[in-house]
Each structure stands twice: as C-alpha cells, then as structure tokens.
Amino acid sequence: MKTEWFEFSDSLGYLTLVTSRLFISVLGRKLGDAGLDFGPEQWAVLRMLLNEDGLSQEELLRLTRYEKSTLSRVLDGMEKKGLIVRKRDPEDGRRKKVFITPKGVAGGETGTEIAARNLVLLYEGIPREEFMLCRKMIEEMQSRLLRMLRGEVA
Numbered sequence: 717m718k719t720e721w722f723e724f725s726d727s728l729g730y731l732t733l734v735t736s737r738l739f740i741s742v743l744g745r746k747l748g749d750a751g752l753d754f755g756p757e758q759w760a761v762l763r764m765l766l767n768e769d770g771l772s773q774e775e776l777l778r779l780t781r782y783e784k785s786t787l788s789r790v791l792d793g794m795e796k797k798g799l800i801v802r803k804r805d806p807e808d809g810r811r812k813k814v815f816i817t818p819k820g821v822a823g824g825e826t827g828t829e830i831a832a833r834n835l836v837l838l839y840e841g842i843p844r845e846e847f848m849l850c851r852k853m854i855e856e857m858q859s860r861l862l863r864m865l866r867g868e869v870a
Contacts, residue, residue: 732854739838746830752823753797757782757790759831762799762824765816772805773812799823 724730740756747755754762764771764779771779777787791814794800799820805811816824839847863869 728853728857739834742834743831746834747827750826750830752827754794754799754823754827757786758794758797758799759824759827761787761790761794761814762816762820763828763831765800765814766821766824766828769816770813773802773814776814794820 743756743759747759752759760780761776764776773787773791776782776791777784780787782790791800791802795802797819798817801815801817802812803815805813860869
C-alpha cells in the first residue's frame with residue numbers, strides 16, 4: 717500500500733523496529749556467548765541502575781518504556797538471579813526502589829562493554845553528520861508519538 721510518498725515497508729518506524737529487533741538478537745547472542753545469565757531486557761535495566769542506583773519501579777518504567785507487566789517480569793527474573801534487590805522506599809512504603817547487587821554491577825559492566833563494541837561495528841562507515849541527522853529525525857518522531865499518546869495531536 718502506498719501512502720503519500722512512502723510505502724509502509726519503507727517507513728522509518730518500521731525500519732527502526734526491524735533494526736532494533738536485529739540488534740537485540742545480536743546483543744542477546746553476544747551476552748550469552750560471554751556467559752552472562754541475562755538478556756537484553758535485563759541488561760537495559762542494569763544499565764539504568766549503573767547510572768543511578770535505587771530508582772523506583774515507576775522511574776524504571778519511564779526510562780525503559782517497558783509495559784508495567786514486562787518490567788515486573790524482568791525485575792522478578794533479575795531478583796531471582798541475584799542481579800538486583802527491591803526494597804520499600806522509607807519515605808513512601810507503597811513504593812519499591814530497585815538496587816543493583818555486586819553481581820549485577822559486574823554483569824552490567826560486561827554487558828555495556830559488549831553493547832558498545834557491537835554499536836561501533838553497527839555504525840562503522842556511517843558519517844557522523846548522517847548519524848546525527850538520523851538521530852534528530854528519530855527524536856522528533858518520538859516526540860510526536862508521545863504527543864499523540866497524550867492526545868495533543870490528532
């Protein structure tokens with residue numbers, strides 16, 4: 717189906733989705749090859765906690781953009797593996813904060829090194845100006861989609 721000047725299969729959203737899924741598959745394989753006991757979904761949470769430990773589950777939802785049920789499943793698995801611990805927030809007992817364990821720190825750092833190496837390979841040969849233009853377009857699309865979700869754009 718042709719819509720205006722593009723085909724659906726040529727849309728940046730579709731191409732980005734396919735690229736993301738391929739990168740997640742590559743990253744998952746590389747994490748497994750390195751002997752790590754977690755996949756890309758759990759590594760994404762570890763990366764957030766390496767940057768700022770003790771985030772609330774609500775903050776992790778916002779940062780990862782996971783669905784609530786997905787985040788809950790991911791955190792349950794991580795807790796069972798000893799990568800994180802969840803503790804009640806002393807200021808608000810209804811809230812849980814997530815803390816990375818030493819095992820999680822080690823795995824998260826290794827996962828970050830693996831992801832960085834693979835991003836270097838992925839971007840190899842792409843001029844910086846083109847990369848930055850693509851990034852700017854994707855950020856604009858994300859901004860529009862968020863406005864659409866909030867009902868600000870019909």
